[in-house]
Amino acid sequence: MVEIAVIGAGMRGCEYMSVVKYLHGRQAKATAVCENNPLRLKETAAKFAIAPERCFADEKDFFAAGRLADALLVCTQDRSHYRHAMAGLAAGYKNILVEKPVSPDPEECRRLAAAAKEADARVLVCHVLRYSNYYKKIKEVLDSGELGAVVAISHTENVGYFHFAHSFVRGNWRREDETSPSLLAKCCHDIDLIQWFMGAPCQSVSSLGGLAYFTAANAPQGAADRCLGGCAAKKHCPYDAERLYIKDPFYRATFIKYLGRVLTDSMKSTKASKLKALREGPYGRCVYRCDNDVADHQSVLMDFGSGRTALHTMNAFSRKMYRTTHIMCEKGEITGRDCDTGFRVKIFGGGERKVRTRFIPVTGHLEGDIRLIESYLKLLEGKPYREDYITSIDATVPSHEIIAAAEISRHRGGAKVLLGER
Ligand SMILES: NC(=O)c1ccc[n+]([C@@H]2O[C@H](COP(=O)([O-])OP(=O)(O)OC[C@H]3O[C@@H](n4cnc5c(N)ncnc54)[C@H](O)[C@@H]3O)[C@@H](O)[C@H]2O)c1
Known part of the structure; x- marks a missing residue:
């Protein structure tokens, strides 16, 4: 055992x-x-x-x-x-x-x-995305050589307006000094995937982005400090905490319900304990009147040498949570959304096929979480595993270095920053 x-x-x-x-x-x-x-x-x-x-x-x-x-x-x-x-x-x-x-x-x-x-x-x-079937199979197609070398990648993480508000405006990851810049907290997985797919070290980056929307300047007329504090804008506000955490039937059944413990600390949160948390705690605050400072959108352009580049964009402004990936290779391309049942491989002057990676379209990274633990237990039990599919600390360093350089670039208005520059 x-x-x-x-x-x-x-x-x-x-x-x-x-x-x-x-x-x-x-x-x-x-x-x-x-x-x-x-x-x-x-x-x-x-x-x-x-x-x-x-x-x-x-x-x-x-x-x-x-x-x-x-x-x-x-x-x-x-x-x-x-x-x-x-x-x-x-x-x-x-x-x-x-x-x-x-x-x-x-x-x-x-x-x-x-x-x-x-x-x-x-x-x-825990770079869980590498362990999900979807990204693992993309890597297998790239490694097969069928599409030639990767020339460029365009990858977008659509965080989801409600998820962004929960984690990066009201919640744990809203301030750089307390946790991390949002690009690091949310996208070190994505940058890790990009450099894994590219198979070469990133040489320089340039990044733009910032906190554009979740600020006091965008508060609607009549907005109160708290959703349950007599807010006049509550009825039409998509960020109304009572609707997100308690009333909305879709999110109540899925993502936000799962977050009840975040609000109340208890595994047995009830409607009453959640309402109390929304009245008193951070998750009931108006999204335009929090102490958040992390970027709500950011793009990073990466140079992988020999003219090969990748663009990653993180943004809060989507109705759902999902990632889109377009990998442009010498002889073909891969396109996909990780909330679908697979991705497409298109050969120039040839055919097109769908690579199925799951049976039902689901979003989030639960599958990656499950496979990560499965792989980890195999490793602990001394069973065979593929070293290049294991996210060791050494494999992680490049993603963190790219993001640190991207943050320097963003604070310098998008200037080109060489990896390792301070
Ligand atoms: N791999 C992923 O996909 C993924 C997804 C979400 C979050 N994360 C990361 O996972 C980490 C945890 O996220 P979370 O959502 O579970 O946060 P969380 O706040 O729910 O959990 C952290 C826990 O650590 C406890 N804690 C803090 N300091 C402690 C200490 N000194 N000693 C003992 N306990 C301590 C806190 O009380 C809390 O219960 C974060 O760094 C987050 O960025 C990873």
């Missing part, structure tokens, strides 16, 4: 523990947890049947206890991953899975990679 320790029993930590429990319960188990929110710790311990002596509220005690399991999952917030992964190495963990982004500072990514090598440990990063 593979034993797993988790630091950070929030949304991600508990999702991974659930995948382990419900899909791999015979081969693996979460046996230790560190979580500094008392309610979250208590509920997590109960749900996953973790022994009281293996539940920790303080990271110092958790790491001082030494290596408690075969693997450590670091699922705390963006600016703690580096500290917790380094502490995990020092405590003797030889297998550590770290949530992305590793750190807003690429130097910390490099230091973690070096420390892992030094300790002869394996540090992997």
Whole structure:
């Protein structure tokens, strides 16, 4: 039985523990947890049947206890991953899975990679998209050579207006100084995919973007500080928190309902506890009157040398959450949306085919999350896996470096920035 320790029993930590429990319960188990929110710790311990002596509220005690399991999952917030992964190495963990982004500072990514090598440990990063069938099959088509070399890529992440408001205006990732720039928080997966598909190092970047819409200047007439605070614009506002989190039948049934625990901290959130959270907490604030500063749209143009380029765009302004990808190669192209059942391969002067990657059209990255854990458990059990499909810390560093350079460029008004420039 593979034993797993988790630091950070929030949304991600508990999702991974659930995948382990419900899909791999015979081969693996979460046996230790560190979580500094008392309610979250208590509920997590109960749900996953973790022994009281293996539940920790303080990271110092958790790491001082030494290596408690075969693997450590670091699922705390963006600016703690580096500290917790380094502490995990020092405590003797030889297998550590770290949530992305590793750190807003690429130097910390490099230091973690070096420390892992030094300790002869394996540090992997949760770039879940690489594990989904959709992107894995795209990579297989590219690697087959059928389309010749990749010349250019155009990739867009449509975050979804409601998801953006939840995470990047009202929520955890709204301020760069607290977590990360939105490009890093939301798109280090995408940039990782792009450099994986390109198969060559990025040489320079240029980036434009910013916070255009979610500001006080765009507040409708009569907007109050809170949706439940007598807001005169509530009825026609797509961001009305009561509608998004409580009333809307579509989102209530899917994405936003899933986020009830974010609002209330409890796995057993009710309509009453959510309403209380919306009246008092951050998720009931007017989207035009928050303390957010991260970009709501950003484009990054990357130069991969020999005239090969890629363009990535992140934006808040879409009705649904999905990514579009267009890969332009010497002898053909790949086009697709990751919310569909597959992508299309079109050969110049030849035919066209659909590569099916799933049976039903779904959005989000749950499939990637599930396959990530499946691959991770294989690795822990010593079963065969493909090294180039594993997102090691070394494979992650380039995506974080590209984003750091893109942020420098954006703050310089789109100037070209060489990779590694400061
Ligand atoms: N791989 C992906 O696709 C993906 C998707 C979403 C988020 N993320 C990343 O995963 C990470 C976690 O996101 P989340 O949505 O689960 O956030 P979350 O806030 O729900 O979870 C983080 C948890 O860590 C706990 N915590 C914080 N500091 C701690 C400490 N010092 N000791 C113990 N516990 C501590 C918090 O109380 C919280 O419960 C973030 O870095 C986020 O950017 C990754």
